[in-house]
Structure formats: structure tokens, C-alpha cells
Amino acid sequence: MNNARRPRVGHIAFLNCLPIYWGLARSGALLDVDLHRAPPDELSRRLVDGDLDIGPISLVEYLRHADRLLLVPDIAVAADGPVLSVNLVSKTPLAELPASPKVSLTSTSRTGVLLARMLLEQRHGLTPEFATTPPDLASALDGADAAVLIGDEALRVHHDPGGNHVVDLADAWKDWTGLPMVFAVWAVRREYAEAHPGLVKDVHLAFCESVRRCRAEIDEVVASAARWEPFAPAALAEYFDRLQFTLSDRHLDGLREFASRAAGYTDVAPMQEGGPEFFPAGEGTA
Amino acid sequence: MNNARRPRVGHIAFLNCLPIYWGLARSGALLDVDLHRAPPDELSRRLVDGDLDIGPISLVEYLRHADRLLLVPDIAVAADGPVLSVNLVSKTPLAELPASPKVSLTSTSRTGVLLARMLLEQRHGLTPEFATTPPDLASALDGADAAVLIGDEALRVHHDPGGNHVVDLADAWKDWTGLPMVFAVWAVRREYAEAHPGLVKDVHLAFCESVRRCRAEIDEVVASAARWEPFAPAALAEYFDRLQFTLSDRHLDGLREFASRAAGYTDVAPMQEGGPEFFPAGEGTA
Secondary structure (H helix, E strand, C coil): CCCCCCCCCEEEHHHHHHHHHHHHHHHHHHHHEEEECCCCCHHHHHHHHHHCEEEEEEEEHHHHHHHHHEEEEEEEECCCCCCCCCCEEECCCCHHCCHHHHHEEEECCHHHHHHHHHHHHHHCCCCCCCCCCCHHHHHHHHCCCEEEHHHHHHHHHHCCCCEEEEHHHHHHHHHHCCEEEEEEEEEEEHHHHHHHHHHHHHHHHHHHHHHHHHCCCCCHHHHHHHHCCCCCHHHHHHHHHHHHHECCHHHHHHHHHHHHHHCCCCCCCCCCCCCCECCCCCCCCC | CCCCCCCEEEEEEHHHHHHHHHHHHCHHHHCCEEEECCCCCHHHHHHHCCCCCCEEEEEEHHCCHHHHHHEEEEEEEEEEECCCEEEEEECCHHHHHHCEEEEEEEECCCCHHHHHHHHHHHHCCCCEEEEECCCCCCHCCCCCCCCCEECCHHHHHHHHHCEEEEEHHHHHHHHHHHEEEEEEEEEHHHHHHCCCHHHHHHHHHHHHHHHHHHCCCCCHHHHHHHHHCCCHHHHHHHHHHHHHEEECCCHHHHHCCCCCCCCCCCCCCCCCCCCEECCCCCCCCC
């Protein structure tokens, strides 16, 4: 009797993850996974709680729970310079903000929010007061000095700032550190990786192949996204070009740098010596 | 500004629907739908309530809500003779059952259950008493004369009846009526079909192409299913061969016959004259 169970894999149905899933829906790889679609914060929680086996996880959540997770090599959501969709938007230039600016948060993305906080506090010496608002620019800037926008609304404001000042937070991170910014990684539960290394390897290869295929078929990816997203093909092409889906040594340097600077914040544990710890997907480790 | 929204399409993650979704995960068609996976009864409810646009629906639920739905042409889950996975299982031959047999129901599949009831009452003149039990054979036959099994457990008992008598209900339907049995159809909300005929046509074509591709790649479908399902490749190949995924004129005759015989049961409305009513997917009706 065959008791095999498809690995439970998380899926974020956001525009920035489309390229990572593109090839899965073209190669048939989706037939060998039990795909669970949910917002990023819910996927992070499910992975940590053991209700998912493999999935995307915000960098901050990964750092908080690294003891229970292994990084899946090679794939990430990152940018080496502007990312276009993670922005600090303000009515005045950043240099003219008050010492304790009121900053609206419009997203549950913990990594983007912590990045904004680190830049404002550590780099600019400000002591922002944060408050949560609806995700549209008008609501976010109503009674606030600045707003952290993430996702579609951030991308919209990048193209149409309407007189506001827009700081691309991945670009600001690169100015500050010289390194790429890693927003999300893919992780597997240690327990699952130990019990089912072959299945994890299959999923890892399927994602790598999916990203490769997305790059090879980028015109089709753009045309498909343009059918459903509120952006013109040229804007989508630029966005997919800025986004990086790989986790190179340079990206790992950026990840470690972020972990190091984030460790001062109460709920982010310092990374273990020699970290992060990877699922051993390479040849010879099978 | 592009306000298009992907059609919300239902997906049953049961073995009998794998062939219908096979090609969607190989052609990239999944990228153009917003796929919602749920158990069949929940998908039926969501479609009728307007929380889904297009999806599979049990024949009985379709007949109950035909005023709000249009049939999607060409696709169905059906059998013209044995289906292997919808069985009446009893300790004694059917002819030796008491006049009021105790019959266990193990599934929420309303069509399979109504089929069993019609056969026992209308064809065999029995007055069964039904009770719901867990889906395994031992629980289902504990204190009962017979059990209606549907799905994996039914298929398992077909291969290993363990001394019990197994009546294949699709085969019994064909003996009784000479016609194929249609278990599920695909339907679209009338409102959605009127507002977005082009999108419905795309989804219809994607499903037709998916079934065609499944037939062309049936060895791969069987190998993929055998990785994850508790059945040997030969049993899966036989099952996918028995299952039919088309809705031909003969299947429609079977559907109408079922509707006619089911209309005596309180919650199933008679089919309208000239029904069922289809989404006009053909050429020239665009």
C-alpha cells in the first residue's frame, strides 16, 4: 500500500511571486504538490506550525524561526537596487521629516516594515511613530508624515507619485549597505526535510526549473500578467526585471547583513554562527 | 486601468478529477484562473451562492439549482457501464436483502446516494432506512445490511471485496436504463456567463484541451497518480479508462433520464422543457 503524501507547498498569489510559479503551471510540477494559497503572513504561520511542509516565508519570520526551518537553496524574492514595490512615500523629502515622524503602515509584510524602521532609525536617526492604516495612499498619508507602501499600491505610486516623494527601500538598503535586499526566502521544516529529503529535492528542482523557464518565456509571462493586473506590459516587464528570484552568495551576504542589523529588534533572534542553515540539495548530499 | 479579474474556478482534488485538471497544469492555463480547491459539496454551495464563477457540481445539485446555472458543454464525470468507485456493498446478495434494509451512507456525494436510493426503491421495490457512518467498510457494514461507498474506499473494495457483494451503481444504472450515468457536470453562473462570455469560453476550451491532453498522455497521468495514490498503476489505468470526462448526446440522454427519475424526490426540481440549458460555447454564438 502506497502511503505517500504530496508535499504541502505554500503559494503567494501576489504579482511578485508569479514568475516563481510560472513554470510549475507549465511543466506539470503542480500535479506533484499539494499547493496551499494564502496571504504571506498566514503561510509563514502555517509553515512554522507544521501545517505546511515547504513554502515562501518573509525574511523576518524566517529569522525568528530559523531553529525549526532549513533554507531551500537558490530561490528567493530579492532586489539588487530598486524593487519598485516597497516604498516609503512622504509629502516632504525624507531629510525634512520631523524628528518623530508619524509613519503609516499599510501591509502585514514584516520584512518591508522592519526595513523601513531600520532605515529611519539607524540610518537617519529618527524616532518614528507607527500606525496601521488602509493600503491606499490617500488613507495612508491622511494625518501622517510618511507611509510604507508594499505591493500593487506601492508600484502604482512609483509610476504615479502625484507630487509625493518616493524612496525605494531596496534601493535605499543598497545605498546603505552595498548589498542586495532579500525580502522572502523558501524554507522547509527541519522535521519534514529529515523524513522526506527526496521530496524536498524534487520541489527544490521544480522551483529552480520554474524560475529558469520564466526567464526564458518572459514575454509570455508579461503578456499573461498584463491580462489580469492593473499595469501596462512595459511596467510589468520592468518590474519582473528588477525582481530577482535567486539566492546567490551576494544575496546571502545581504541576508546576513539584514539579520545582523535586525537583531537589535526585540523579536528577531541573532543568526546562529555560520548560518543560515540550508537543506542539503546539492549533488553528493542525496 | 485594467480591472479584469481571473475567473474563480472550482477544483476537486479527488482522484476521479485528476484527468480533467491534468492538462491545466501542463499548458499554463492555471495561470489564467483563480483556482479554488474544496470538497465537492462546498464547491457546489459556493457556485450557487456566487462565490465561484465556474466549477464542477454534482448532478443532483445542478438539477436543484438549474435556474441559476448554465451547463458548460463537453465536460463531465460519467461512466457508460461500471465506474468502479460508486458501489453498493452488502453482506448478502442484493436479492436477499430484507424489505427494509439498513443502508449506511459514507459520503456527502448526493448524486451517488440518490442513485443508490432510486435503484433500491424504484428498481428493487425496497424501502431502505439510511444512516450516515464513517467512510471505511468495516464501520459502514457494522449493524447495517448494506453500504453506499464512493471514492477511494469504494475502489479499494472493488479490488478487494473480502467476501462482500459489490454492486457497481453506474453499471446497475446502465442495466436499468441502457444509458450512461453522469455524476458531475461543470456549470457557470448565468450572471457571470452573461457578463463575461469570453472568459467562460476560454475556461471551457482550457478544460476541453486538458481532457484531450490527458488522453494523449495517459501513461504519464497513471504514473503520476501512482506516486501518490494507494493503487497500483494497472488499477489506476483501468479506473481512468472506465471514467468518462465527456458530455455527449448519449450522456445528455442519461442526464435527462436521471433528472426524470429523480424528480419524484422532494428536493429535486423537474428539468425545464428542452433542458438542460447550455452556455453557448459553439462557433457562431460568440
